[in-house]
Each structure stands twice: as structure tokens, then as C-alpha cells.
Amino acid sequence: MLPKSLVDLIEYFKKFPGIGEKTAERLAFSVLNFDIEEVTEFSKALCNAKSNIKPCSVCGTLTESDICFICRDDSRDSDSILVVENSKDVFLFERIGNYNGYYHVLGGLISPLDEIGPDDLSINLLLERVRNNNIKEVVLAIKTGIEADTTALYIKKLLEKDGIIVTRIANGIPIGADMEYIDVLTLETALNNRKEVF
């Protein structure tokens, strides 16, 4: 019979994605090994993050200001917008460092089954941005799957009339991955998307 406040804590840790009973327990127990100061600071950090961070009013990237540091950066390539599903993805691409355009966070994918339509996503805002800033290329950096493909097609249909190039990041074999562990669909895609060797 664990102490009540420990049981409570475990329950909260279990709310996190990918955290099961055992891990939640391990985390809760380790809280007891921290100094009281550390725990207080941690709990403050939680509330701060939750209350300070909101989506950028332009692109939807997480930010503490009204407009994120990317949208505020005029030195960026104003011709292209890279569209991602979640704002977390923005930081992944920023880490690569070789993309210098702007971003747009959809906030999800079109999924009739989950009753998520185009209006539930920031697609209209994307169209506005594209038209008002005469963007030339919209790069779709969304995962594969029916929802993603539907969303990609939907966005393409809307933008092609305006003569905007809509591209999608390549599917294929991950660099360094072992052939034998790649699923058939990926292999097939990789084969179809083959490129001439230079």
C-alpha cells in the first residue's frame, strides 16, 4: 500500500504519453530523491511552460511572444513555407538548419473518421499567408498515410490554381538503415522514387 501522495503522483505521470505503470512508479519514486528545492523549481517550470507558451499568431509555432522568432526574422527566404502537422516538427527542421524559409503548423491532418475537416485545421490561414506574401513553393513535411495523403491532395488542389508549387518531402529508406528491416511499402516507394546516380 503506497503512501497516498505517491499514488497520486504516479497517476499524474501515467497521463503522459508512453508512460506506463512501471515507468510512472519509477519517476514518482525518484521525485523523492530530489531536494525539495529541485521539486519546487520543477513544479514551477511546469506551470511556467504551460502558461507562457502559446502558438505563434502567424504560423502556429510554439512561442512565448505573440509572433515567433522565425516569423519575426526578415532575413529568411520569403518564397517558401514548410507545412508541418505539429509545432514540434518545426524545431526538428530548425535543427537541420539548412531550411531557411518560413513554417506553417496545420495542427493536425484531415481525417473524416475522427471528424477532422479542413476547417478544423489552419489551412485557410495557410492560403491567406501564401497569397498575401506571394509564396512560390509550399513544402509539405507531413508523415505518410491516408490522412496525410488526403491533406496533401486537398492543399495541392487549393493552391495549384494560383500556380503555386506544392511539394512533399521524399519517402524512402532512412540513411544508414538496414535493408532487411525496411517494410515492403517503403522499399517500393524508394524504388519508384529512384534517382540517377551522379
Next chain:
Amino acid sequence: MLPKSLVDLIEYFKKFPGIGEKTAERLAFSVLNFDIEEVTEFSKALCNAKSNIKPCSVCGTLTESDICFICRDDSRDSDSILVVENSKDVFLFERIGNYNGYYHVLGGLISPLDEIGPDDLSINLLLERVRNNNIKEVVLAIKTGIEADTTALYIKKLLEKDGIIVTRIANGIPIGADMEYIDVLTLETALNNRKEVF
């Protein structure tokens, strides 16, 4: 460039054992998906757990009262004390449910390399308890290894003069484990500890 308060939060998650950069990020991001109420409650739960829970003054098990629910339970078998390294282990054995004696948390193992001597552990307290309550058997439920063996031997030497039986939980092949995955040392121990089939 992640928002400052998110970076801070990630740093705190990284303090947890077994939580690396990627997991810390995943956890920090998911905090943003919780309601502000949930986050507040979670941060309270953290502080509550840290401030309410302390070791039982008798056996060292984590408790919110001065003396834990096990030590307060007179219906238990007063002949034996099960000795564990950490108070977390107490709850593991309580879950099995078939041990009905009392517990004692050592708070570690004798380890000259880490400069942990007998006096850094609650061994003297154990001796006191054993003598004052005329305990008949002390069960050592500690993991294997040099430190554990040293600790076991040390405790045995102290108690055998008083004619107290000091036992140690069995080593062997985990139930249901695949033979081929068992290390040689475990196999050897299992062979040496073989029991007649009834």
C-alpha cells in the same frame, strides 16, 4: 530555438533517471497538451509527495505518518524481518502478498569503493530491532553482486552469535525465462541450488 520555459522544463525532465534528451522533450511537449488545471494539480502533487512522504522511523519504509502501516500492524508475523535495499522493494514484496512479517530498509549496501560503510546504513537499527523483538529469522532480499554479498555476510556475522537465522532469497532462473537467455553465472547458481523434485 525552443521557447525558454520549454527548454527549462526539458532540463528538469532530464534529471529523472532513465530519461534522455528525446524522452524529456516528448514529456515537456506533452505538458502543453494538458489543461492548465491538470498541470497545476500535477505540480502540486509533486510538492505534496516530496513534503509528505518520509521514511518510517522504525523500518525505513516510505510513509506519510511517523510509523508506517506495516510496523503499526500487530497481526503480522513478529518472528521475521525481511531486509531490503530500498523502500521501493518493500512494496514489491507487499504486492506478492504472501510475506506476512516485518521489513527493514537498509538504505543501500556496504560498498568500500563508494565509501559506504555499515554505519552509513541502518544496520545498527536492524540489530536493535532484531534483539529487542526477539526476531527468529532475518531474510535478506537484496540483489546479487559483491556489495550485496559483503553486506549479507556482514549482517550474518553480527546476528549468528545471537542464534538468529539469516537467510537470503534464492538465485536461479526466473519463472518462464528462456534458458538460452540466462547468463552462465545464473545457470551455475541455479544448478548448485537445485532441489529434489517432489
